[in-house]
Amino acid sequence: MNLKLIKGMRIVAATHNPGKVPEIAALLGEDYEILTAGQLNLPEPDETETTFTGNAMLKARHAAEQSGEVALADDSGMSVAVLDGAPGIFSARWAGPGKDFAVAMKKVEDRLEEIGATDRAAWFTSALAVAWPGGPCVVVEGVVHGRLTFPPRGDRGFGYDPIFIPEGGALTFGEMEPAAKEAISHRTRAFAKLRAALID
Structure with a gap:
């Protein structure tokens, strides 16, 4: 099997968020x-793994099997050193059913x-997985401290961006120009690894 993403190929993004499409395309x-997955009315799997890479692989494999197409999934979140890596894989859940990240950021501050x-060290992780139907799954991870x-x-x-200042910077991700954030973000770093593995 040729583990490459060929130009013109159809790829199913394992998300029900249409806003992710332009981001992935870019x-x-x-x-x-x-x-x-939302456009194809695929069900969302339960995220039962304990790591970002595990959940990304689970979502990619599920979408690939359900659609019969190559599928791409990501799992990402913020981890805080003194909170033993929390919220981590539960980053979205800390925002509650309404996905209110003001609530999630307050929860981090309160904890x-x-x-x-006094230690404020934190990092963002993005795990990206590409799965072939009935075949292998390739996963990479990008981190920004x-x-x-x-x-x-x-x-x-979005998310926790307004409370996170990347290493060597003075502005939060919430204050930075989108292009400046994208140049160093965890997702960009993960996609660079993915391109090196499956495209370039």
Whole structure:
């Protein structure tokens, strides 16, 4: 089996978020036809793994088997050193059913205050998996390290971006120009590895 993403290939993005399509297209290049699991009405699997790579592989394999097409999935989140890596794979769940990340960021701040932590080290992880129907799965991971700041700053980006300052920077991801964030983000780093493995 040729483990390459061939130009013109149809790829199913294992997401029900249509907003992910332009992001994936921008990172992969415009050479692929990208559909989402939502567009194909595929069910969402339970994320039962304990790591980002495990959940990305689970979602990619599920979408590949359900659709019969090559599938791409990502699993990402923020980890805080003194919280033993939390929220980690539960990053979205900390935002509650309404996906309110103001709630999630407050929860992080409250946890740090509860334990009297002064260490603000944190990192974002993005795991990307590509699965072939009935075949192999390739997974890569990108990480960006930084520190937390409170209160949240900036209204760009999404999720925990307003409290995260990348290493060597002064602005939060929420304050940075999108192009500046994309140049160093965990997802960009993961896609660079994916391109090297399966495209270039």
